[in-house]
Amino acid sequence: MSNTDLMPIAGAIDPVPVARDITPRDDGRVDLIGLPKKRIAELFAEAGLDAKQAKLRAKQVFHWLYHRGVTEFEAMTDIAKTMRPWLTERFVIGRPNVVEAQVSSDGTRKWLLQTDDGHEFEMVFIPDADRGTLCVSSQVGCTLNCRFCHTGTMRLVRNLTPGEIVGQVMLARDALGEWPKGANDTRVGTMAGLDEDETEAEYTADGRLLTNIVMMGMGEPLYNFDHVKQALTLVMDGDGLALSKRRITLSTSGVVPMMARCGEEIGVNLAVSLHAVTKDVRDEIVPINKKYGIEELLQACADYPGASNARRITFEYVMLKDKNDSDEDARKLVRLLKAYKLPAKVNLIPFNPWPGAVYDCSTPERIRSFSNIVFEGGISAPVRTPRGRDIDAACGQLKTAAQKKSRAERDREAASEAANEA
Helix, strand or coil, X not given: CCCEEEECCCCCCCCEEEECCCCCCCCCCEECCCCCHHHHHHHHHHCCCCHHHHHHHHHHHHHHHHHHCCCCHHHCCCCCCCHHHHHHHHEECCCCEEEEEEECCCCCEEEEEECCCCCEEEXXXXXXXXXXXXXXXXXXXXXXXXXXXXXXXXXXXXXCCHHHHHHXXXXXXXXXXXXXXXXXXXXXXXXXXCCHHHHHHHCCCCCCCCCEEEECCCCCHHHHHHHHHHHHHHHHCCCCCCCCHHHEEEEECCCHHXXXXXXXXXXXXXXXXXXXXXXXXXXXXXXXXXXCCHHHHHHHHHCCCCCCCCCCEEEEEEEECCCCCCXXXXXXXXXXXXHCCCCEEEEEEECCCXXXXXXXXXXXXXXXXXXXXXXXXXXXXXXCCCCCHHHCCCCCCCCCCCCCCCHHHHHHHHHHHHHHHC
């Protein structure tokens, strides 16, 4: 049985592989992570509980999953002991599989993760003095081919399921020890690919370390809208992870038709990968511009529900030497944002090199001059400090070796492995 379907998505050149909300498992059990309370209750009813009991058990299990962070039904102490084996037989509480966990010299952490069907993707945690930001992926690969982005050199393999998206947040909270004390002490380190003594030494803070989420990892979130929406709804649920929508930012390269829905149905902060102020340059480095041009994109930003001076739209602007970094580019950027009366902030991102990249990073002096011009125009334009470069965890550097393979290719590989083992 395939765990993906093909469906057309607005703005995509080809049909995008979309993973179902429940990916079939070889053992027949259903992973509950990524499912809302109502869906859990439906599954419990389908498994044999009456409607009233299914609703009650779903409420209890939801609390243990998302508020307490447990990964075993046996830990759910307010559920009858006789009920726990029934749950274990039919359901599972999953996490992404950790292939590798790396720590940068600046404290940034990167995890190479793997789905149950063998596809790899990455997430990054960036600690700062006043916040801790988790950079979450929405797809394996990407279909947009932005030329400065390493992820853009991958083929799109498939969308991540709601469980695989919210599972990244769950795994990060495991690693940071941020579940209520006593809820998951026995598995914090091993679930996150860390040594037990390292976990105990570094993650004992009483205050929450993971304070912000950015949908800026691998993939274009608005090309996986329904699954991203379901995952973020769980993250924001007051009975679950309970993270405020004001602490969540979704980044898009400019999927204009989906932007209003994002504001209306999810309501999180918006970041836009702008990166250029002329059609020719943006067509080159952000090819979706050929479909949705700068003016159309900025109008969609001006219309974004909830945007205000208190909730400014962030424009991401990677600094590429002799490509988009002139003083005139800076002045044009100010004129564009003011023309649309946008409550805006510009994040200037020094280009993070990767093997085979065709661009160089602007010089520090050029970046400083660009920033000063935008600031003088009345728009905040801080320069983002590169983080995690030594482990390829910086902005635009995420990439795995995952490739989309046909069912026949996967079957041949499986048969070959079985023959070798025999």
